[in-house]
Amino acid sequence: MLKLSPALLALFAGAMLSLMILLNSQLAAHSSPLLASWVAHGIGAAFAGFILFVCHLRSKRTRPAPRPVPKWAYLGGIPGAFTVILAAATVNSPLGLSGSVAFMLVGQTLFGMLSDLFGLMGSNKRKFSYQDLAVVCCILCGSMLIIFAPS
Structure with a gap:
């Protein structure tokens, strides 16, 4: 495969x-x-x-027994x-496709970082680093350029 x-x-x-x-x-x-x-x-x-x-x-091979799925995972x-x-x-x-996607990327990144930090809903815990903060700043700046820069 x-x-x-x-x-x-x-x-x-x-x-x-x-x-x-x-x-x-x-x-x-x-x-x-x-x-x-x-x-x-x-x-x-x-x-x-x-x-x-x-x-x-x-699929022709046998699979191991699946682990039980938490009920909230179905939501x-x-x-x-x-x-x-x-x-x-x-x-x-007025945001258009690129502005909407840019803001959604910011939201996804921030939620992902919080999920990593706190281990939300069973995710692996991972601490923030200065590099993470720099990445978020770059994404925010890029998103603002996409949305507010003159065409």
Whole structure:
């Protein structure tokens, strides 16, 4: 099986997130952010089910017994639905796609750092470093340039 680096996969996921936001905002502009969220999650669930089915058919080896899943881990769709609704609304505002994605990147980075710091929801604990602070400052400055720089 083909092994890809986690960094490459994360980069691709970021591109897919931007594409998803763009498509959902187009749907929201012609309907509503709430309908766009419902459609996106319905189609996403159907596609994920298809991928799961294909992967299950291709898998021939035995798997170890899975660890028990915490009940709260099933609630990931809730922030996902809010993300789609809020992103669809902000992309159709003066922020546009790049401004929305820039602010979402800032929010993701800050939440990720807090999750690492406190070990939220079972994540591995990791302390802040001065380099982390520098990265956040660079992301904030870049986001501000994207949003406020004259065209």
